[in-house]
Amino acid sequence: MASLPPQQTYPPLSAAALEAGPDQVLAVDVAIVGGGIIGLTLATALRSSGLTIAVIEAQTPEQAAARQRAYAFSLTSARIFQNLGLWPLVAPAITSFQRVKLSDGDYPQAVEFSPEDAGTDAVYYGAEHSVLMQALQQTVATASIHYLSSARVVRVETGAAATCLQIERGNCPLTLQAKLIVAADGAMSPLRQQAGISTFGWRYWQSCITVLLEPEQSHQDTAYERFWPSGPFAILPLSGNRCQIVWTAPHAEAQALLNLPQDQFMAELHRRYGSHMGQLKLLNQPRLFPVQLMQSRRYVQNRLALIGDAAHCCHPVGGQGLNMGIRDAAALAEVLIQAHQQGDDLGALTVLRRYERWRQRENWLILSFTDFLTRCFSNRFFPLVLLRRLGINVLHQVRPLRRVALRLMTGRFGRIPQIFGRH
Ligand SMILES: Cc1cc2nc3c(=O)[nH]c(=O)nc-3n(C[C@H](O)[C@H](O)[C@H](O)COP(=O)(O)OP(=O)(O)OC[C@H]3O[C@@H](n4cnc5c(N)ncnc54)[C@H](O)[C@@H]3O)c2cc1C
Structure with missing residues (x-):
């Protein structure tokens, strides 16, 4: 990622101001990229923390909730x-x-x-996916969270004190500045790839x-x-x-x-x-x-944290993937709220590593368990x-x-x- 000059402070913009046109800058504490179940669980968990939150979702809310699973x-x-x-x-x-x-x-x-x-x-x-998503979307809509749908991150620049996201949203581009970016953008996670975080794992037969x-x-x-x-x-x-x-x-x-x-x-x-x-x-x-089985070698980097399928994927045996992601979201929320209360920098590696140490180890256990079940039972x-x-x-x-x-x-x-x- 390229580097950005030291952070300037911008007043947070209202949702209405976001509609106003190009060249807008929105400054938030936490920008969550991916408004699936895991991204919205984190947004919900942070809604009363005093932190300013933006969620950037590539699909419309209806499309994001429509998955038949x-x-x-x-x-x-x-x-x-x-x-x-x-x-x-x-x-x-x-x-x-x-x-x-x-x-x-x-x-x-x-x-x-x-x-x-x-x-x-x-x-x-x-x-069902639609039931969980509608509950989360409804909760996020009633909180003071900037929810940007049909929006895509096209450029990321990380600086010493903040990360800048260039966002495409119809013909209304937007610059978003955040102390921390959370990648909740699924297994293919463009943010993880752009950050150069490598993964371990394999595709199953x-x-x-x-x-x-x-x-x-x-x-x-x-x-x-x-x-x-x-x-x-x-x-x-x-x-x-x-x-x-x-x-x-x-x-x-x-x-x-x-x-x-x-x-x-x-x-x-x-x-x-x-x-x-x-x-x-x-x-x-x-x-x-x-x-597939996939585990990111790192869950965090300066001003970036991975959660849900962006951090790990497992075999569907035992129904574990979403549940691991929900625990990631809850754990990261706890770490961020504590850091905020103590006046720590949310995007600092020392803060983010608390989340990584907590979740990466526990997720290894589940990934190994699902792999063991698959290999042990799928043979004669x-x-x-x-x-x-x-x-x-x-x-x-x-x-x-x-x-x-x-x-x-x-x-x-x-x-x-x-x-x-x-x-
Ligand atoms: C067949 C099958 C069955 C499963 N059954 C279970 C089960 O029983 N129990 C269980 O716990 N898990 C299960 N899982 C796993 C579970 O589906 C996933 O772990 C979970 O959906 C991951 O959620 P997520 O929010 O991390 O990612 P996703 O659901 O992939 O959401 C990512 C979101 O990010 C958005 N996005 C992507 N890129 C961008 C971008 N550049 N900018 C903005 N937004 C973006 C997407 O539109 C999407 O809304 C199953 C998986 C499969 C394949």
Whole structure:
């Protein structure tokens, strides 16, 4: 990044002033690039901190909320949303998983997790992208946060005391000056690439198909993760007796499945899904996603912090990606609020490294866990098949072990952000 002369101070502009025309300069404390779930969670967490915040999102709010995806939403993410005041907005439209069943292909023994194992009223929650996004967008709209949609960062210049972003917004370009830029701009993160932060990781041999279904019989708030040798197959129960399928298979097989006529695709789906919920009705077009493991070698740089998929991506097994990002956002908010209260420079490396030390290590653990699950279960190597089936039996019988596994899967380990309450 090029260097910028020492910071000048500009009065913050109102949203109305932003509409006024070109050559505007907006000065904020924190500029969040990417108004997806993770960027908006951070904006929400900072809304009452006294810091001035801008969110820059490339799409319109409607486009950003329209993604057809549902997430396994962890207990820790739910606690963070509760403490941010978002829960009343999302709770009516989400499901509480009352059972999560893990099994190995057609091996009849399954491990069943129940709320008693977690000591809560649910094992997990099922939340749709649009539900989470609308709650966040509504909250951000009522706070004094500059939300710039259909806006793209075209140039970044980092100086000693601030970073300058040149933003394209229709025919209304804007210069934004911030003490800290947060990249929440997804897995391809243009900001991460521009900052020259390298990543570690690989693409898996598998792709992932997602599709929305309505079973004939009630899903009974039960989630399934069934590990077939070709890849894990997950069923997430959603509101309105719908289910989201997350189906992983080797690339060629996944592509071939997607190319099948609908009746044959449904027959293949039934083979993995089973017949326990009767006939299945397809509610949307199946979609294909590449699957990768990625960890940024650094989460921070002078005046820059990475959160969410901009910092890391993992295999969808176990539904961890979004949940890791929500914890990143909560952790960074806590670090920034403390720094602000102590009068520290928000963009200084000494401040940002507190966030990096906290989150990078914990995310390594989850990335390793999802990688271990994928490799251990996506194969037919006989000794490993025996070993994992033994593991399933042991987990099935020993509740304390199920509790430990659940703590890891639901993000209830490591350091929980204090400002948002303890578990
Ligand atoms: C098939 C599948 C299933 C999954 N299931 C789960 C699950 O069950 N549970 C779970 O926890 N995770 C799950 N994940 C992972 C989860 O989807 C991601 O971790 C999460 O969406 C990342 O959110 P994000 O806000 O970091 O990035 P994104 O959702 O990619 O948002 C980035 C935002 O930045 C904007 N943007 C990009 N570039 C710019 C720019 N230059 N300027 C301005 N704005 C920009 C984009 O428009 C977008 O709105 C799944 C992933 C896949 C692929």
